[in-house]
Amino acid sequence: MKNNIHPESMPDYLVPDELRALQLIRLQDTVQRCYDNVELFRKRMDERGLKPADIQCLDDVAKLPFTQKTDLRDTYPYGLFAVPMKEVVRLHASSGTTGKPIVVGYTKDDLDVWSSVMLRSFVATGMHAGDVLQNAYGYGLFTGGLGAHYGAERLGAAVIPISGGNTERQILVMKDFGVTAICCTPSYFIHLIEKVNTSGVRFEELGIKIGIFGAEPWTEAMRAYIQRESGIKAYDIYGLSEIIGPGVGIECSEQAGLHIFEDHFLIEIVDPETDEVLPDGKEGELVITTLTKQAFPMIRYRTHDITSIISKPCACGRTIRRINRIRSRSDDMMIIRGVNVFPSQIEAALLSVEETVPHYQILLTRKGGLDQIEVQVEVTKEMFGDRIRELESMQKKLAFAVEHVVGLRVPIRLVEPNTIVRSEGKAKRVIDQRNKGEEIR
Amino acid sequence: MKLKQLSIFLENRPGHLSNACEVLSNAGLNIVTMMLADTSEFGILRLIIREWERAKEVLESAGFTVNLTEVLAIEVADEPGGLEKILKVAEAGGLSIEYMYAFACKPNKNALIVVRFDDISRACSVMTDSGIGVLSAAGFYNEA
Numbered sequence: 001m002k003n004n005i006h007p008e009s010m011p012d013y014l015v016p017d018e019l020r021a022l023q024l025i026r027l028q029d030t031v032q033r034c035y036d037n038v039e040l041f042r043k044r045m046d047e048r049g050l051k052p053a054d055i056q057c058l059d060d061v062a063k064l065p066f067t068q069k070t071d072l073r074d075t076y077p078y079g080l081f082a083v084p085m086k087e088v089v090r091l092h093a094s095s096g097t098t099g100k101p102i103v104v105g106y107t108k109d110d111l112d113v114w115s116s117v118m119l120r121s122f123v124a125t126g127m128h129a130g131d132v133l134q135n136a137y138g139y140g141l142f143t144g145g146l147g148a149h150y151g152a153e154r155l156g157a158a159v160i161p162i163s164g165g166n167t168e169r170q171i172l173v174m175k176d177f178g179v180t181a182i183c184c185t186p187s188y189f190i191h192l193i194e195k196v197n198t199s200g201v202r203f204e205e206l207g208i209k210i211g212i213f214g215a216e217p218w219t220e221a222m223r224a225y226i227q228r229e230s231g232i233k234a235y236d237i238y239g240l241s242e243i244i245g246p247g248v249g250i251e252c253s254e255q256a257g258l259h260i261f262e263d264h265f266l267i268e269i270v271d272p273e274t275d276e277v278l279p280d281g282k283e284g285e286l287v288i289t290t291l292t293k294q295a296f297p298m299i300r301y302r303t304h305d306i307t308s309i310i311s312k313p314c315a316c317g318r319t320i321r322r323i324n325r326i327r328s329r330s331d332d333m334m335i336i337r338g339v340n341v342f343p344s345q346i347e348a349a350l351l352s353v354e355e356t357v358p359h360y361q362i363l364l365t366r367k368g369g370l371d372q373i374e375v376q377v378e379v380t381k382e383m384f385g386d387r388i389r390e391l392e393s394m395q396k397k398l399a400f401a402v403e404h405v406v407g408l409r410v411p412i413r414l415v416e417p418n419t420i421v422r423s424e425g426k427a428k429r430v431i432d433q434r435n436k437g438e439e440i441r
Numbered sequence: 442m443k444l445k446q447l448s449i450f451l452e453n454r455p456g457h458l459s460n461a462c463e464v465l466s467n468a469g470l471n472i473v474t475m476m477l478a479d480t481s482e483f484g485i486l487r488l489i490i491r492e493w494e495r496a497k498e499v500l501e502s503a504g505f506t507v508n509l510t511e512v513l514a515i516e517v518a519d520e521p522g523g524l525e526k527i528l529k530v531a532e533a534g535g536l537s538i539e540y541m542y543a544f545a546c547k548p549n550k551n552a553l554i555v556v557r558f559d560d561i562s563r564a565c566s567v568m569t570d571s572g573i574g575v576l577s578a579a580g581f582y583n584e585a
Contacts, residue, residue, distance in 0.1 A: 379450045379483075379506050380506065381506055381507075381508075384448075384450050384506045384508050385508055386446075386448040386485065386487070386508045386510045386557075387485075387539065388478050388480060388485060391450070391483065391485075392480070413482060414450070414452075414482065414483050415452055416450060416451065416452055416457070416504070416505070416506070417450075417504055417505070417506050418504045419452075
């Protein structure tokens with residue numbers, strides 16, 4: 001079986017003991033480099049009376065201080081870099097929702113690792129040399145576009161660097177360029193499916209077999225919808241700029257959790273409230289330590305992504321562990337009248353009702369000091385059959401499904417098609433107007 | 442005999458009805474008759490338009506969700522008991538009426554109502570067999 005494995009994917013199949021030993025050596029090296037070169041990290045280690053030599057086994061990682069997104073903002077732009085600028089060959093930045101962006105850097109070796117984990121990601125989805133990849137992730141400061149680009153080139157696939165947006169051109173390329181694989185955000189892909197299917201061509205006829213979707217949380221129900229409506233196999237990819245970009249983890253052909261490239265990334269799950277490390281299988285916040293990054297190493301980075309580790313071996317034969325699909329981001333969580341609500345729950349509920357396509361938006365407002373939530377759902381041709389009572393019954397079905405999942409009565413508003421703004425990158429599902437004055441209608 | 446009716450989903454908010462009408466007027470399409478059903482949040486605009494295929498096309502390309510249904514245009518004597526007579530026939534025939542709407546007619550003519558039945562084909566024969574005037578599309582547009 002190992003004869004068929006792509007040579008670069010060999011670490012996916014390491015014997016667990018060997019993998020752990022490799023992780024420990026790399027962790028010790030990373031901690032030493034950070035201690036020597038990153039002031040904030042050294043200060044925090046010293047405050048705890050910790051020295052790099054105290055990291056004796058993998059579990060010792062729990063002694064190390066966490067790194068928070070605010071640390072990245074506070075040290076803007078280059079305060080956490082561990083190499084001099086002359087060794088940095090690439091900079092990316094992620095758009096911060098508040099104020100300044102977060103800047104990340106790469107050495108030549110970092111770019112090599114990045115394209116390698118992206119190659120391994122593509123291999124896991126069944127892509128190979130000869131595939132034609134439409135790369136509709138944004139090129140530029142965002143890590144998605146270039147990350148996928150270099151990984152696919154390294155694999156030997158033909159990359160179409162179309163970047164995000166310009167839906168008409170995306171569809172033209174899909175139809176004419178012999179595209180066999182595509183990557184973009186899942187919400188944008190759904191938009192593409194709709195556009196193609198209303199252009200008189202069935203998506204299945206296009207010859208695209210593989211879709212690699214990430215950069216925003218999505219659900220199993222959305223996968224089912226995508227696969228049914230487009231005939232492709234849809235894979236979830238995971239990554240974040242602070243760690244490397246896309247390529248931290250990917251689903252394999254089993255589509256049952258995302259394999260993490262553990263030879264480069266050490267994962268833990270912690271309780272977001274108590275910071276306590278949780279055992280495999282327990283759900284909590286994913287914390288990642290980079291093991292090989294040179295320019296921008298991260299120690300115990302709090303991702304805010306909620307998931308759990310699957311330690312059971314995967315049927316695909318890879319020994320690197322998996323995480324469950326990211327259920328939500330802990331900072332996406334909305335607290336509505338004391339109830340924790342995740343947008344992904346609402347999405348899953350909406351999709352569980354037949355005939356709905358996932359064009360929806362969650363609107364949060366405040367009336368008389370009370371949080372109000374409303375879910376707007378676009379009325380599709382399939383839902384609409386001339387009778388008021390059919391619409392009302394659809395509305396009830398949706399409201400019931402949402403209430404059943406989130407435990408809160410959530411009014412559903414049916415809105416006209418194409419009134420919810422389509423995103424060409426990450427979908428904006430939640431419009432929070434709670435602090436913008438009351439009464440918006 | 443059967444008339445094509447277009448139904449459009451509208452949000453119940455200022456300007457939404459006129460948007461739909463503007464699309465039709467820009468395409469030079471005249472509304473023969475119409476009815477607006479509403480709830481507090483949304484409404485359904487039902488339209489009878491002679492060139493319904495073109496109307497459907499322009500509305501859909503303007504982004505509206507359009508549904509096509511068939512209705513009957515029935516002649517009603519413009520006198521006391523005119524409508525009752527028709528309803529009796531429907532009742533006796535076991536027909537169920539989803540909704541109906543009427544429009545005023547020219548002097549000395551019968552009134553016209555547009556009716557959506559649950560089973561339109563059967564409704565058509567029940568009405569015709571009872572001697573009630575069901576207008577053909579051409580007849581309807583002429584009357585209108």
